[in-house]
Amino acid sequence: MKIRSTVILSTAAALIGGAGLLTPIADAAPATSIDVLPRMIDGAAAGYALSYSTTDEHGRPAIARGQVYLPSGTPPPGGWPVVSWAKGTVGIGDSCAMTTALDDGSAEDPLAVELSKPLLTQLLRSGTAVVSTDYIGLGTADAHHYLNSVSEANAVTDIVGAAADELPELSRTWVAAGHSQGGAAALATGARANIYGSASDFRGVMSFAPSSNLEAVVPLLSPTTPRIAPLDNITATLIYVLHGLRDSRPDVDVNSYLSELGRDYLAQAEDSCISELREKGIGVAPQQLLARSLSDPVMASALREYLSVPTIGYTRPVVIEQGLADTVVPPALTTALAAELVARGTRDVTYLPVPGATHYDVIAATVDDALPRILGMLH
CATH class of the missing domain: 3.40.50.1820 (Alpha/Beta hydrolase fold, catalytic domain)
Structure with a gap:
């Protein structure tokens, strides 16, 4: 009050x-x-x-x-x-x-x-x-x-x-x-x-x-990226970053890079504070959120400008x-x-x-x- x-x-x-x-x-x-x-x-x-x-x-x-x-x-x-x-x-x-x-x-x-x-x-x-x-x-x-x-x-x-x-x-x-x-x-x-x-x-x-230096790491991700345990730590981070980038850069079709699972997580991102989101994301690799590679020049450039x-x-x-x-x-x-x-x-x-x-x-x-x-x- x-x-x-x-x-x-x-x-x-x-x-x-x-x-x-x-x-x-x-x-x-x-x-x-x-x-x-x-x-x-x-x-x-x-x-x-x-x-x-x-x-x-x-x-x-x-x-x-x-x-x-x-x-x-x-x-x-x-x-x-x-x-x-x-x-x-x-x-x-x-x-x-x-x-x-x-x-x-x-x-x-x-x-x-x-x-x-x-x-x-x-x-x-x-x-x-x-x-x-x-x-x-x-x-x-x-x-x-x-x-x-x-x-x-x-x-x-x-x-x-x-x-x-x-x-x-x-x-x-x-x-x-x-x-x-x-x-x-x-x-x-x-x-x-x-x-x-x-x-x-x-x-x-x-x-x-x-x-x-996330702008150097995130573009390495694609649906076919081999699963490496330390990468799982950035799943929640990637959800929040892509959610923010989608609003900041509507000229970049962020949704087209997302799998169905990725779209679901972004749709609920504002409902979960960080501790809850990390708990929800246990066992989910960041590459599972993706339908296509983030190394695409348009996306990689947008990530660099947004994150650097x-x-x-x-x-x-x-x-x-x-x-x-x-x-x-x-x-x-x-x-x-x-x-x-x-x-x-x-x-x-x-x-x-x-x-x-x-x-x-x-x-x-x-x-x-x-x-x-x-x-x-x-x-």
Whole structure:
């Protein structure tokens, strides 16, 4: 139940950077609304649910929702520094969004939110505010374009300015951080910091187990691909990606690539949050979803444009932490990403493989390292 009446403000048209170009947007999406959160994470003295304007990967106006958490005490001159936290995968349906869980009084937060709490709680206790987007299409009218790096980065960026506009105790000095889906979004945010968003003091990226290089793996799939056990781990990911791509790129006939089983899974994708979808998909290989190869040039090109994490454009520090026991985001793909960042000229990249850490405990396992790194960027 909402505790405070909603405040609606008008906003100007936005600018987006698609393919490195700034394009003016007409008919910008409506303004910001903010409400007090019914419950908060540990370490927060105040919390707000925020609805705000952003743009999708095509430069179209969109609305995203998210949360804002403030530390206790008196803000420093200029306001609390901010971490814009990009969540890991929760799903693609409205019921999966954190804001929805807060609104309906769910007893449990999504797993991705629980995994982030060891770090977010420590950030708040250290005097750092946290904003966290639900991304476009989770709890809003639009479809969620899962793992589209541009739309997700835009949402991670725009929540910082929207929150600061509403809450004067927030500064515009910030770091992008995230895990898994959010790890990729945080990286894309860093690459786009000089071409997208309102004026701010962006300081760097902290990325945990970022989804990356899927555009190199997914086009290898076809109905005749031999079954390899590790590939079964990407069945749920493929369902969400193809669901998002179908909405993002109607010029690509995604349905023509799907088997009857694949069409059934995509039709139900919004009804299953990630834990449920992974359970439903046990024993289903990703190639069983397909009627034809994803290596077709039209599809392969669309996947590359939709999924690619940028490897150029970074002007601030980038830190990547990757568990070596991760079976969801293969360490080899993250290692390849880090190597490409260095090879393509990113000067300040720190890649930290973490022996024994899995996808689900890498944040908790590295919080003693990550926390001072983030605070060092901010201060």
